[in-house]
Amino acid sequence: MSRAGSRRRRHILALTILLAVAGLLVANTLVVSGQEAEATGDSTLPLAGGSVYVRQDGPRDAPVLVLIHGLAGSTRWWDPLVPTLAKSYRVIRVDLLGHGRSAKPAGGGYTVPEQGRRVGEALDRLGVKHALVVGHSTGGSVATALAEQRRDLVTALALIDSGPRMDAFISDGLVGRLLFVPVVGQLLWRLRTDTILRQGLGTAFSRRGYQIPQQLVDDVRGMTYHALTTTSRAVDDYMEEQALPERLTALGTPLLVIFGADDRRWRSSSAAEYRAVPGARVELLPGVGHSPMLEDTPRTATPLLAFAAIHATVSTKASTDGR
Secondary structure, eight states, X not given: OOHHHHHHHHHHHHHHHHHHHHHHHHHHHHHHHTOOBOOOSSOEEOOTTSOEEEEEESOTTSOEEEEEOOTTOOGGGGXXXXXXXXXXXXXXXXXXXXXXXXXXXXXXXXXXXXXXXXXXXXXXXXXXXXXXXEEETHHXXXXXXXXXXXXXXXXXXXXXXXOSSGXXXXXXXXXXXXXXXXXXXXXXXXXXOHHHHHHHHGGGOOSTTOOOOHHHHHHHHTSOHHHHHHHHHHHHHHHHHSOHHHHHHHHTOOEEEEEETTOSSBOGGGGGGGGGSTTOEEEEETTOOSOHHHHOHHHHHHHHHHHHHHHOOOOSOOOOOOO
């Protein structure tokens, strides 16, 4: 065989391999992006667009506190805080669509206003007439959207490490950035390990020596790629449309802002922007990062309980639906 013929065969083989790899990557991208899942657990509420998981703790006739987790979180992110709150309040936690034990459809329903509306519908189903709503990170945007839609329902808001506007964002780390790169993100999602997921979660914590619970890793693993990326983009769109302090000023709803001084996802100095909201109370917690309810539960509970003592009111009807 001539030297030219040998080179041609090598080129054809290389091209064949390249096309095969490209085909596998495209196939993986389509499969990963189209994955979906049904709701699980015995405390789900069937709602338009997908069932959501709801957890209730505390006296059913007590004032209501609603806890809304952040991106890639679940009701379990509130576990350390709930026993303290549930002594005096009816604590309701909701897994947002695409998260935790709620449904994870491959289509729409992930915009922030839709998520807020869905939380409101769940509270209606539970017979809640008034609630103090607490949101962590992305959950703060959902809580704000709920308050915009349901001023009759939301008596007060507490935001925990919810960035006020997109230019206050620092980073969600290398893993987080790569997840949004087309093809690369889907491949990384397919190959995700606990180590990769812990690296992605790393920027959510700053307290020295804090060990990320396995359950939080499992929460991320249990999501679909579509739910994670679509929710993230939806929050960006909501905040770019109008910053949270501007939205909250228009509402006039009592506001508490708690922010970890060492937050590695949002500049903690940006918490001062919430002071523009009339009557807002802003608390900076030194030595903790983006998730103070996990990193230092007692220090998070103190201002939250003080705020709730003033602004939480009793609903006129209680429901025993949900666990």
